[in-house]
Amino acid sequence: MNTASGCWHCGEPLPAGEVVQVTIDGATHPVCCHGCRAAAEWIEQLGLADYYRLRSQPAVRPADPAEAARSRAAWTRPEMARHVVREFGEGSREAIMLIEGVRCSACVWLIERALGALSGVSSVQVNASARRARVVWRKSECSLAQVLETLARTGYRALPLDAAALDDARKRESRAALKGLIVAGFGAMQAMMYASGLYLGAFDGVDTSTRDLLRWFGLLVATPVVFYAARPFFAGAVRSLRARALGMDVPVALAIALIYAASLIEALRGGAEVYFDSVSMFVFFLLVGRYLEMRARHRAGDLSDALARLTPVYAERVGADGALERVGVSELRTGDRVHVGEGSGVPADGALLSARCRVDEALLSGESAPVTKCCGDTLVAGSIVVEGPAQMQVEHVGADTALAGIVALVTRAAAARPRLAQAGERAAAGFVARVLMLAVLTAIGWSLIDPARAFTATLAVLVVSCPCAFALAVPAALTRAIAVLARRGVLVVRPDAIEHLAGITHVVFDKTGTLTDPGLTLDRVEVLRADERENALTLAAALARGSRHPVARALAAAATGRSMQVSDLRAVAGDGLEGVVYGRRLRLGRVDFALGGASLQAGLDDAVVLADDKGVIAAFHLCERLRSGARAAIAALVADGLTLEIASGDAASRVADVAQRLGITQWRARLRPADKLDRLATLRSAGARVMAVGDGINDAPVLAGADVAVALAAGTELAQASSDIVLAGERLDLLAEARGIARETLTILRQNQRWALGYNLLAMPFAALGFVPPWLAAIGMSASSLFVVLNALRIGRQGERSRAAGLVGSKAVA
Amino acid sequence: MTILIVMIPLSILLLIGAGVAFFWAVDNDQFDDMETPGLLPLLDNPQPSDLAPSATPEQAP
Known part of the structure; x- marks a missing residue:
């Protein structure tokens, strides 16, 4: 911690003149303001001073105590509390809140301890990754306002979430995925065990009763895998068939159903081979890929959280007699007069009534410096009054505000994004159709020639040509690429972004917050x-x-x-x-x-x-x-042959200055979000594939409309929620590397597809002619899938090797 | 090989037990946050004086 020059609690620079001191554990530390001192003293009083030793990042600066107290009072209004508090059993109530400023595990510990020490609170659960806390308290001893006050004194701003958010969709999704994964994992493990018994038995000789016993147990463990764990694939297949498309889930679901049904029939009639192990392993591998993908998506956050954080939840309405009254933002009407204190957010769009004030609109316009507004100027909801206070007349509320407009723009742009129909998907779907046709032909052909062999041959066609290799060709490569990139600090939210990333020609950067600090x-x-x-x-x-x-x-x-x-x-x-x-x-x-x-x-x-x-x-x-590394990143991208451009909402002189320093020749200034989106459309209509890099709310529409959208992890929630890739650690230089890996992934992906196709073309005629016994078909199927998976593991190897070589090289030079 | 008739059902019973335990764990928030709980015991200072200064006398370090 930078305690020598900064505040002991929040790390901000210390003001000159009177220095506020706080005594923790017998040692005196300087703090920047009385808010920080109150927070630090209070943390020590609770015996929680360990927090300072354990935290990995400085705390958030607590809000002005008087302002915080006024905002908490708003929550005692029944109209506001009604939405967020829910009855929970005998005399208890619960609320879920979004907590800003949760940065590390020490925060979780502090919140749990501080709230737990409050009398009447019966349960506190804090989830750091979702930044949510669930608090249950007894109605008679505690209240929502007290809970919020405790949090505010600890230095966290809490935002009670709407009661509808209590049943968290993301939580449900993640739990269902975990359960499916474990069922498939256990099932695959057991099925493999029985299968190895069968394989050994096939060579050493095994009596039929033991063989059948192992088969029935195989069936027993594979059944929950197919009917429980593989449900998402069947549901996806049904969905895409309803939409009259052959998506990736169709061949996968078909493969699972076919192998399972064939094995079941074979087991019933005492046939030659069963494939319960293959089907379980197949489902397990696919689910692992899906699980990783879902984790990345959840970490990037979602749109509704982002919005909740942006707009203030209450406003101070000026009554007819001039008295201030706290009301929820939803209660504001056009024509109301609202008072906005210094440091608070503007609750709705409107005209300034007081003489002048300065507002920070960086999040909305991209303008880096706060703007001075005079009487009559428009204030935009979501911007922050830095120097005030201000009085304004409300002109637009709710869905009519500029902020809501931006969000609508994001939603529209995301929906209109040209999704490249995935080449792999199309190939697999076409392939499945052909295999089915061939299987039918084989069945008809053999039943004319020798009906006894018809079933075995048809089964061989289906198994040897099993679309597994095809179905795995794409996910295996993508899963590996996602893992490799995540290790480098590049979080892929949407896996198809990898395919797009490899083919981009233009990069559009936002300036404020992306290229600059x-x-x-x-x-x-x-x-x-x-x-x-x-x-x-x-x-x-x-x-x-x-x-x-x-x-x-x-x-x-x-x-x-x-x-x-x-x-x-x-x-x-x-x-x-x-x-x-x-x-x-x-x-x-x-x-x-x-x-x-x-x-x-x-x-x-x-x-x-x-x-x-x-x-x-x-x-x-x-x-x-x-931003550190910006120059290196730009140089690497230029060396890659990409065209770079800055599109900023800031003033022309500032944009030109940054562009010149970075060596970017094309730049555009004073762009509103809609202008940026237009610019993007122009580029794309000229045939360019565009990657957009941004961090602010004003970038969100552009991000949602680009071929590949990259957001910085330090950026706003809205930007992250509308992006494909999130750069952790704000390292722009990872962009070029990520593109290299994306290219490699695409190469491997194509190799995999060619291999699967080649193998199938070779094996299928033999199977149709009845030359392939089922056990050989099973081996062929497993080997082709294994090849695809092993090939995918090569992704990222080259990068690591060249990186190691680079290190050695640079050492030699030094 | 008759022993298989006992051993395999036994292994399946164990498997079901493990599955049930895992489902219970998922439903009881055990997998919601994989990072924080691991750190919490390190942070817990087992000094009762911290939380109830008046109840127990200060202990010499």
């Missing part, structure tokens, strides 16, 4: 008075430490010297800071403010200026900080 950095200092050369930055930083403005933070972070005492510090909203250092009155901010109105120097419009009564001391030029 959210923060600013000091580019250069222009000192205009020679005698102040040493001091200029230190003086500016001394003033800047008192503010949370991003510009001030960048200046404070750039200064390395000792801090100076500032007195009489004053922040002028929208302009800058003023204070007295060593008896000198200094101003820091926009040039006209720093010079007290008259701007004499030209060329300082964009700079932050430090001045005293005698004039300008220095000008600080700030620029956006490039």
Whole structure:
């Protein structure tokens, strides 16, 4: 933890001047504000100070205590609590809440302990990956407001979820998948055991009664595998047949049903071979692939959570008499007057009534700096008032807001995304149709020639040509690729993205938050008075430490010297800071403010200026900080022959600056989400396959509409929910590597398909002519599937080897 | 080989037992979060003084 320079609790830089201290375990630590001190002291009081030792990331800065208290009071209103609290047995109630700020296991521990210590709370379950907590309390001793207050004091913002969300669909899906997987796993294990007895018996001689016994037990363990674990395949097949398509599930379901039915018939009539082991293994392998895919999808989050987090749940309505009243956002009507405090979210779209305020619209427009709004300007729901407070008149609520519009755009773009009909799927479906035809022909042919052999030969055709190799060719390669990529920190949410990734020609980047960090950095200092050369930055930083403005933070972070005492510090909203250092009155901010109105120097419009009564001391030029690895990533993608482009909602000068620094020639600025989507459509109609990389809410429509969408793990939920691939660790340089692996996967996939086809073309005529005994068919089938799986395991090997070679090489150079 | 008639049903009974136990575990939240619970015992400080400072006297470290 960066405790030397930052707050002990939340890790933010410490303000200059009065330093707030907190004493934990006998040691004194500096904290940035009273909110953090309250949180830290309270955590210690509960005997939970271990949290600081165990956590892996600093905590979230607690909200302003007064503001938090007001928001909690809103939940005591029965209209609001009704939606989220559910009766739970005798005198108990339960609620599920989404908890923001859960970052590691220490958080889970802290929440469970803190809530558990509350009297009346009977059960607390926190799920870190879903960021959800389920709390049950006794009505007589506790209340929702108390639970929320406890969480807020610990530093977590909790959002009670709608009662409808209590039955979590994702949880149900994941549990069903796990159960299916374990049934298939156990079944495959046992069936294999009995089958090995049968195989050995076939060579050493086994009496018929023992053989039949083993077969019946094989049937016993394979039946739940087929009828329980393989249900998703049958359901999928039925679904795609209803939609009049031959999806991947159709051949799979057909293969499972055929092998199982054939084995059953063979077992009943005492025939030559049964394949209960094959069918169980087949189902198990396929389910493993599906399970991995589902895990990746769940980790990427879903749309409804993302929305719940964006819009504030309550608003402060201004009554006729001017008094403030907390109401739920759903109760707001057009024409209401609403008060928005500093640091809170705007609840609905509307016009500003107060003179001026500054809002952060970064999430919506991509603009990196907060925007100053004057009376009459439009405020957008979901943006945050950074300098306020503001009063506004509500104009649009609910589904009419700009935010809801963006979400609708996302949904529409995702639905309209051109899904490449998967080549593998089509091939497999066509193949199945042909095999069935051949099987029918064989049956007819043999029943004319020698009816006794008709069944064996037909079965041989079906088994030897078993679509297993075909059905496994694609999933085996994709499953392996997903695992390889996940190990590198690239989370594939939709497996078909791998196929698309290999074929992209264009990459469209968002700027803010994707290519650049959210923060600013000091580019250069222009000192205009020679005698102040040493001091200029230190003086500016001394003033800047008192503010949370991003510009001030960048200046404070750039200064390395000792801090100076500032007195009489004053922040002028929208302009800058003023204070007295060593008896000198200094101003820091926009040039006209720093010079007290008259701007004499030209060329300082964009700079932050430090001045005293005698004039300008220095000008600080700030620029956006490039994300680490962005330059390397861009170079690698260009070397790969891709066309790169920046599409940003930010101002043209800032976009041009970043583009120039990264060596990207094409860029577009001031784009709204719909413009970005248009740009994408233009590119695609020109034949380009586009990958979009973004992180913000304003990127979500573009992500949903691109061929391949990549979101950063640190980005917003909405972006992640509408993406195909999530980059963990925000490492852009993984993009080129991921593309390499995708290409390799596609090569292997094609090899697998060719192999399966070749094998089948070779074996089928013999089977149809009756030359292949069922046991040989079974071996052939297993071997062809095994080949496909082993071939898939080669994916990612090459990358590891070249990476190891690269390491050795770089060492040799060093 | 008659022993098989006893051994195999026995193994199947065990299998069913394991399956039932697993289903129970899935239904009782045992697989919902695979990371946190493993860390929780490490975090638990077995000092009763932490949670009830007045009830037990402070112990020397």
